[in-house]
Amino acid sequence: xxxxxxxxAPSNGIRLSSREWxxxxxxxxxxxxxxxRAWSDDDPGSGASGYRVxxxxxxxxxxxxxxxxxxxxxxxxxxxxxxxxxxxxxKKDETLSGRLSSxxxxxxxxxxxxxxxxxxxxxxxxxxxxxxxxxxxLHCNLLWMSSVRxxxxxxxxxxxxxxxxxxxxxxxxxxYKASLSERIGNVVRRNVRFxxxxxxxxxxxxxxxxxxxxxxxxxxxxxxxxxxxxxxxPTDTPLERPLRWDDRGIRPQAFSWVDLDESLQWQExxxxxRVLRDRGNRVFVLVGPFNEHLVTAASLxxxxxxxxxxxxxxxxxxxxxAAPAALRSELYADASHPLAEGYAxxxxxxxxxxxxxxxx
Numbered sequence: 001x002x003x004x005x006x007x008x009a010p011s012n013g014i015r016l017s018s019r020e021w022x023x024x025x026x027x028x029x030x031x032x033x034x035x036x037r038a039w040s041d042d043d044p045g046s047g048a049s050g051y052r053v054x055x056x057x058x059x060x061x062x063x064x065x066x067x068x069x070x071x072x073x074x075x076x077x078x079x080x081x082x083x084x085x086x087x088x089x090x091k092k093d094e095t096l097s098g099r100l101s102s103x104x105x106x107x108x109x110x111x112x113x114x115x116x117x118x119x120x121x122x123x124x125x126x127x128x129x130x131x132x133x134x135x136x137x138l139h140c141n142l143l144w145m146s147s148v149r150x151x152x153x154x155x156x157x158x159x160x161x162x163x164x165x166x167x168x169x170x171x172x173x174x175x176y177k178a179s180l181s182e183r184i185g186n187v188v189r190r191n192v193r194f195x196x197x198x199x200x201x202x203x204x205x206x207x208x209x210x211x212x213x214x215x216x217x218x219x220x221x222x223x224x225x226x227x228x229x230x231x232x233x234p235t236d237t238p239l240e241r242p243l244r245w246d247d248r249g250i251r252p253q254a255f256s257w258v259d260l261d262e263s264l265q266w267q268e269x270x271x272x273x274r275v276l277r278d279r280g281n282r283v284f285v286l287v288g289p290f291n292e293h294l295v296t297a298a299s300l301x302x303x304x305x306x307x308x309x310x311x312x313x314x315x316x317x318x319x320x321x322a323a324p325a326a327l328r329s330e331l332y333a334d335a336s337h338p339l340a341e342g343y344a345x346x347x348x349x350x351x352x353x354x355x356x357x358x359x360x
Contacts, residue, residue: 050093051071052086052109052111052234053067053110053111055232056203056204057231058112058113060203062193062196062200063203063204063231064110064127065127068110068128068130074106074108075108076360077107077136077356078107078108078137079096079097079107080123081120082112082113082139084111084336084337085137086113087343088113088333089239090338090339090340091238094344095111096346097109097111100356105351113239114160114162116265117266117268117269118165118166119160120268120272121165121271121272125271131276134281135281135282135356135359137286142306142307142336143336145260146256146335147256147257151258151265152175152176153258153262153264154174154175156175158175163186164186168183169183240333243333246329248333248334254299255302257302258306273285282320282359283319284321284355285320285321287311288326288336289323289324289338290307291332292326293326293332294335322350
């Protein structure tokens with residue numbers, strides 16, 4: 001009898017009835033739904049013409065959505081692409097969007113470093129739904145079709161950028177070896193706003209760590225105090241040293257260009273384009289300009305065929321586009337990134353041709 005009384009004695013545990021559990025569940029779900037909506041980062045520059053996603057927040061897709069919303073509100077046109085649009089070798093006002101904006105067309109820089117077409121399609125589909133009935137520049141970087149590896153079709157594992165954004169199951173990406181649970185987790189996260197917001201807190205305030213891991217490394221610091229800190233801002237200095245490609249020691253390369261009809265990246269680029277157009281956007285595609293001076297004579301004909309086929313498809317689909325000739329050699333930092341003067345010349349060419357008149 002004494003043992004039974006001990007077992008039934010009051011403890012520090014909290015026992016809830018079924019009705020109380022329902023109440024707790026409802027309150028928790030409401031908090032999870034409303035907290036991200038109520039949260040606002042103190043970053044008034046987001047979306048402005050001279051702005052770009054801070055390097056530290058390159059994988060923070062919750063924050064990217066904020067940048068998209070402000071860009072849609074403040075700019076005439078938005079520009080999607082990889083680091084060519086982002087501007088890895090130039091200051092933020094020397095990017096293509098910055099150069100176009102200085103001429104009077106307000107262009108928001110929605111470039112993301114490492115956003116190959118498979119990632120870009122996922123980014124646009126799941127994190128840029130605010131872009132509707134808008135003028136859009138969509139950059140097509142043929143570098144992502146320069147080999148089977150860049151095209152994500154090799155069987156050997158290849159650790160590419162932004163794996164959370166790519167299709168997790170269909171189409172199947174051979175070099176993507178994530179476990180099934182990881183793939184399912186990525187799908188859930190992209191559809192649950194609260195999970196995106198908690199990931200944002202990790203990137204913006206906790207050195208890319210979750211709170212328990214951060215407190216282990218900072219036992220004497222108050223994690224709540226971190227939330228009062230300003231989020232990272234884009235620096236006005238180039239991410240990489242702005243040197244011309246041959247001064248970097250880069251030599252002409254023989255690229256193994258893929259067949260366009262078999263290309264996974266081309267398939268995903270078309271998906272990105274389709275999503276944008278289905279949302280009523282007026283899309284202008286910019287192809288390149290790739291640094292043809294870096295391509296060996298042996299592989300240049302294959303590149304020319306690939307570029308010609310891309311342009312032919314865009315023409316057949318009635319999609320406004322430009323595929324300018326290569327810039328001068330000294331205006332490139334590598335295979336696809338222009339330097340500051342290169343962006344200036346590219347912007348001048350687009351404006352002189354009236355390329356953006358139909359999408360503003």
